[in-house]
Amino acid sequence: MSAEKREIDWENLGYGYIKTDYRYISYWKDGAWDEGTLTEDNQLHISEGSTALHYGQSCFEGMKAYRTKDGRINLFRPDQNAKRMQKSCERIMMPAFPEEQFLEAIQAVVKANESWVPPYGSGSTLYLRPFVIGVGDNLGIKPATEYIFSVFAVPVGLYFKGGLTPSNFIISDYDRAAPQGTGAAKVGGNYAASILPGQDARKRNFSDAIYLDPATHTKIEEVGSANFFGVTKDGTFVTPYSPSILPSITKYSLLYLAEHYLGMKAEERDVYVDNLDEFSEAGACGTAAVISPIGGIQTKDGFHAFHSETEVGPVTQKLYDLLTGIQFGDVEGPEGWIRKVEI
Structure with missing residues (x-):
C-alpha cells in the first residue's frame, strides 16, 4: 500500500x-x-x-x-x-x-x-x-x-503549529540541565525537566520556553527541545556553544550550509540574553522543529522583536529552503549527508 x-x-x-x-x-x-x-x-x-x-x-x-x-x-x-x-x-x-x-x-x-x-x-x-x-x-x-x-x-506534521511563521518565546527561570550534568546527552531526564516550564510558557501564549545557561543565567542555550540560532545585523550566522547543550545535528548542518552554501561567516559561541540587539533574525532548529523563526523573545526586561512577528526573515528562509531541499532530494547536499532507503 x-x-x-x-x-x-x-x-x-x-x-x-x-x-x-x-x-x-x-x-x-x-x-x-x-x-x-x-x-x-x-x-x-x-x-x-x-x-x-x-x-x-x-x-x-x-x-x-x-x-x-x-x-x-x-x-x-x-x-x-x-x-x-x-x-x-x-x-x-x-x-x-x-x-x-x-x-x-x-x-x-x-x-x-x-x-x-x-x-x-x-x-x-x-x-x-x-x-x-x-x-x-x-x-x-x-x-x-x-x-x-x-x-x-x-x-x-509540523512540530510548532505555525511552521515557518514566526512565533514568540519566553525566557524561563527554570534550568533544563545542570552544569557538568547530562545536558549534552539526549537522555529522558533533560526532557522531563522541560515539561513544566514549557507548559507554563504555552499558558502565557508563547510557543515554548527558552533556557539560559545553568551556571550564570546570562546566555541562551536551548529553545524548548530545539537549538537557538541568530543572524547578526552584519550577516553572521551564530549558534550558542555550551557543554550543557545537546549537539544538534540540524544545528551543525545549518552552520555548514550558512558558511559553505551561503558564503556567510558562521560562529558557534556565547549568545548573551542582554545582547539580543545584535541579531536581525533568530530561530529554533532541530529534527522535530526543522527551522522555526522566532518573532520575538520575552525577557525580564521586556519583549525583544527580531525581523518580523509575521514574516520569515530572508536568511532564515534561504536556510530552510536549503536544508529541506537537501532532505527531500531537490538540492544536492554535501557528500554523505543523504542515505537512500532501498525499497
Missing part, C-alpha cells in the same frame, strides 16, 4: 503518536546485543525493577525519513544519530548500540513501514524514534543488568 492510498490527511498531520505496522527491537544480555528483529507488538514487556523506570537510565534519538519527488526515500545524516546515541549511552553507563546495526535497524523500520512515509510535497515526514532503556530485575542506583534498543516510526 502506498502512502497516497492511506486515508490520512497528510497536509494537516499533527505531531502525535500513530501506531504503524512494524518496529525493531534488540536485547542486550550477557554482555552483547542480539541480532534484533522486526515486530508488530508496540508494547514493551519489562521488569518492575527496570532502571529506566526508577533511575532514568534511558536515552533516545530523533530522525526522519523523507519522500522524494521520484518516490524514493531519503535519510538525513543517520550516521550522526548513531554516533550521538552511543555518546548518550556512555554518559549514563549503558552499552552503546553498534553503528552499523543502528543503520540497518533504521533502514528495516522504514522499509517495513514504507506506506506510512508521507507523500512528497505534503510537508509531512516519517519520524523515527530509536531509544535504549535499562531493564531487568534491578534494585539500587547502578547500571542495569539488561537493556533494550528499539526503533519505532510515526508519520508527523
